[in-house]
Amino acid sequence: MTDERHDTLFDLLTKQAIEGVDQAELVQLKALAGELNYEVDDSFDIAASAVALACIDDIEPMPASLMARLTASADEHFGVTSTEQPVEDLQPTFEFEPKRSFLGWLGWAVAAAACVALAVNIWFTRSQPQGPTVAGGPTPTASPAKPDLKAQFDEMMASPNMIKAKWSPAGAKDVSGEVVWSDAKQTGFMRFRGLPVNDKTKEQYQLWIFENAKLEEYPKDGGVFDITAEGDVIIPIDAKLATKDPKVFAITVEKPGGVVVSDRKKIAVLAKAETITS
């Protein structure tokens, strides 16, 4: 009988470490542990984790956007004010270091964009401006067209107390459009004219939002999105964290799903927003 109870207890401890247990199983586990004077510890979890580590195929770098969110989260957790860097420090530079911060990379990217103008121009010539269409939303998956996006965009653009900005090409020609953001609603839209259709299996666009005019070290991730239609398109902003009074919006082209640190040199397009004065 005791062996059966031992086996059941060990089955439950194994299951807990491997796939988790439900409430009833947890109650049973605690009851059996009490009956058998077994002090539940981390030993099964440690064993399962060691097996997982032993079997791991490859360590994949964490997306830079996620790293940035974690760093910001750490700052909040530990009550540290994030480091800010003055705009004037962001002078374009051709120096390239593989592990530079996003901020340093952004400055480099602005300058680098000019150097890849020829390639970018070829890429951009595929665009044929047409009447406004609505592209897929800011998700890695193909999104169905949403006819009301244009109306929502126009309504926000016409509303007071909105953050508005317009795209200025950073090395690439023929890309224009606007950004509108509502702090109160925590929603916004981007309108692009001439941003090329991307092959989402190979690369995706990603929005970065800077809340400080001094351009903080780690901007907020505004979401990954696809351009699925040529010409004039509207994309909803998918800010991952609460965003207040954004000052700068930047678009990069990244691997599917977002940035990987080792891919920083694969820059095709960078667009930077400036506040509209009307």
Next chain:
Amino acid sequence: MADSILKRIAEGDRNAVQECLNKYGGLVWSIARKLLRDQDDAEDAVQEVFVDVWKNAARFDETQASETTFIAMIARRRVIDKIRHSARRISADSLDDVLLEPFTRSDKAMQISVEAEEAAKAMRTLRPEQQQVLRLSIVQGMSHQEIADATGMPLGTVKTHARRGLVAVREVLGVRGNLQEATV
């Protein structure tokens, strides 16, 4: 000997937090991506894992496990919790490959942690069915029932292989508790 990153985090060293992210970010991300195919779920899980790591840094006991294994344990617990609160998924990896693949990754394991190396050694001493069940459950994230369905083994047999396999690994690691498996 330098203090561990977790000990420094427990003492409020902000620099250690960034070191922790730099050193273990890829590992935690890889664990999450392996078991949670959805990118958003994986990102959410990783954020929750690191908050757990910061909150539990003081619990780290280097006599029980290495820092790497401790963080992997926290990551697995959070990911398992995530899986249990959503529809279960089976890894998209070829099941045939997993079923047939022998355990041969000691070289990789040696680079990750002492426990991983020991676990690799322990895995090689297990019966093939036990290795298979542990790989399918721990690495591929399959439930016991899913393994039974996929392999044709009775559910009770799957449970027994998992239990005996994990207990054997646990004993090799020297982390066994105050009860021992009667027969392995």
